[in-house]
Amino acid sequence: MLFNSISFAIFLTIVFILHWFVMNKNCRSQNAFLVIASFVFYALWDWRFLLLMVISKSIDFVSTIQITNTDNARRKKRFLLLSIFTNVAILGFFKYFNFFAGSFSNAFLSIGLNFSTSSLQIIMPVGLSFYTMQALGYVIDVYQEEVEPTRNIIEYFAFLSFFPLVLAGPIERASNLLHQLKIKREFNYSNAVDGLRQILWGLFKKVVIADNCASLANLIFNHSANYSGSTLLLGALFFTFQIYGDFSGYSDMAIGIAKLFNINLMQNFAFPYFSRNIGEFWRRWHISLSTWLFDYIFKPLQMSLRDLKLLGNIFAILITFIISGIWHGSNWTFIIWGVLNAVYFIPSFFTWKRHSNTAVVAQGKYLPTTREVIQMGYTFMATVFAWIFFRADSIGQALTFIKNIFKRSLFSPPDSRAFNAANEHPSKMIIIIILFLIIEWLGREQQYAIADFGLKWPKPVRLALYYCIIFAVLFYFAGKSQQFIYFQF
């Protein structure tokens, strides 16, 4: 059941009504109901996935209790390691088995040894990477005594399997979400209205921006050998907006849905394409993953490699970004994407730029300065370049794609015939993206673009704006609810 489907709209309506009108007695009943709703939501994908989640996360629950119950440091560590090992083993098996088996086989073949490995038909449970990281973060926080563990298993599963975030995040922290689940939640009118607005904006990003960009990007990437440099560049740009619309749209919907239950999730995207350097980009893109990697991978690595000084920092950054790449998928293209981002990031880490640009660009102003435009431009183009590896099926395809961009045909108009044959209209999409960017720019100081947009306008005008967005979503709703890219990760 996808957020952008009619069946989910019905599911959400039923859950909302039951939560506030039937199960609203106390915190315990609210949480119990959220767990049931979340389990049903998750089991609708595949009940076996639910079984895996319940069993594996129960191990984490027991581990945290044992960690808290004992004063013995070795015993604490043993349970921490048990939890880490279980999570990594499950993730490794479902996500990476075929990748590593295939890579080893190829490596042996290249030195003349035929070492065949059987490739299993493993289906990765949806959301596995997300809830595994959330659970791992929780166990580590408990171990480091940064959060008080819950001894209530209902509360624990409400935190871990909360249906808006179980499939693709945001990867929540116990310090933010768990304490909200410990107290009875009262209905909050303004939060609920804000939530609906954010869901609407998320739907717009997904259905209008991402799905339309996806058709164009797929057309160009799948037949890249036939197209001119300018068309390929256009394809890379369409993918850049596809992935942003897709994932930030999903996050907006998840955060908006949670607000309907008066639960505030962390912001996951903060207008990353308006970043002035790559450090700022990573503070604004998939924030819940970036901060998770910073806290649980980079910081421990940096500590353990501190004797190497400068080199240690470089290694820590490189390894963190490679892990980020591997987390996204079992393909060498993701690893190259991670390395590329590390290469972008390392220079800014050792200069003052690491600490710069913490505020929103052109705060309080309508327009950026020329310097800011140039900074945003090159950061954006560096990101577009890296996305080519992220989107390509293989490193070879990515390299050919890039090579073909930088041909003389880069300066010729894009191939309109190719689009006409596929009944696609890139010029229409470019106009929509420009309008979208204007709205995003105007709302960049808010949590999401239309949070404050038009709130001071006369009510009929504001309502007309919302109806326009709804009709745009309906107009582009292709009938088949398109899956979100990040579900595969």
Add this chain to the structure above:
Amino acid sequence: MKRFVYKYLLFVLPLLLIFFFLEYSLRNIKSGYTTKLDGLIAKSNAIEILIVGNSHANYGIDPAYLSLPAYNMAYVSQTILYDKQIILKYLPILKNLKYVIISIDYPTLYYGSDETRDFFYYHYYGINLRHKSYFNQNLSYFFYVFSPVPSIKLLLNKAGDLFVNGDSFVNGWQGYDSTNYTYINEKAGKQKAEHFDDEINSSNEHRYICSEFESLIALLKQKNITPVLVSAPCYKYVTDNLDNNRMDENLLFVKKLQAQYNLAYLNSLEDTSFKIEDFYDCDHLNKFGAEKFTMKINNLINSLH
């Protein structure tokens, strides 16, 4: 909470009204499928010849020119798999059925069906060929069957041949009045042939389709109903671009069936007696061509008894 629910309902009410109106309209739209089925049921006692097949038979065989009472149940993109299911389903009410005219065309033995039309046969004829769950489609025609833009076009009667208006059918037949010369040229013919090849390449059900075809023939023979195989003419711009090997394979299959079941077969695919004035476009006959083609079929049937 009350304030939220009240304001929310007020906001979504216009949308819900529009949505329910569209849903109701789409579910009750009169289509070629409903008209054909209504006619078949109404005339079931009289029908002695049933015509099945795709658009070539739908436009190309006019029951008015057959000596016995006939009904055309062919339809646009209707495949042999659906021909069989329709015959199986409605055979019990066709008490006087003597002949079934089955159109066999270039892609017939290769192409199973497409998703959109699968749902139409499920919805209008109650045939669930692929044993699919149509949960989403049943939930909303607007979103999951037609999607918004085609829905609006459909309601404005501008949907094209995907879902033709059923008012113009006579004994299940619907014909084109004239020749559209802009659709008959080498480029269009080549595109049509490529379209057939695309359909064929998109499917891997060749063996299954052949066995279903054969079982249909066996079933009809068992019920003492005579199957008559026909191949409708296509204009030379199409036939010149068809794969000869595939045409030979088709012929081989038909000849095998003919030998095994003693079947009558009229192959007009490359019949040069059909002139450009007999066609609507490169591969569909107009009403003049339909008259000519149906007369030839009628002669064949007359020769059988």
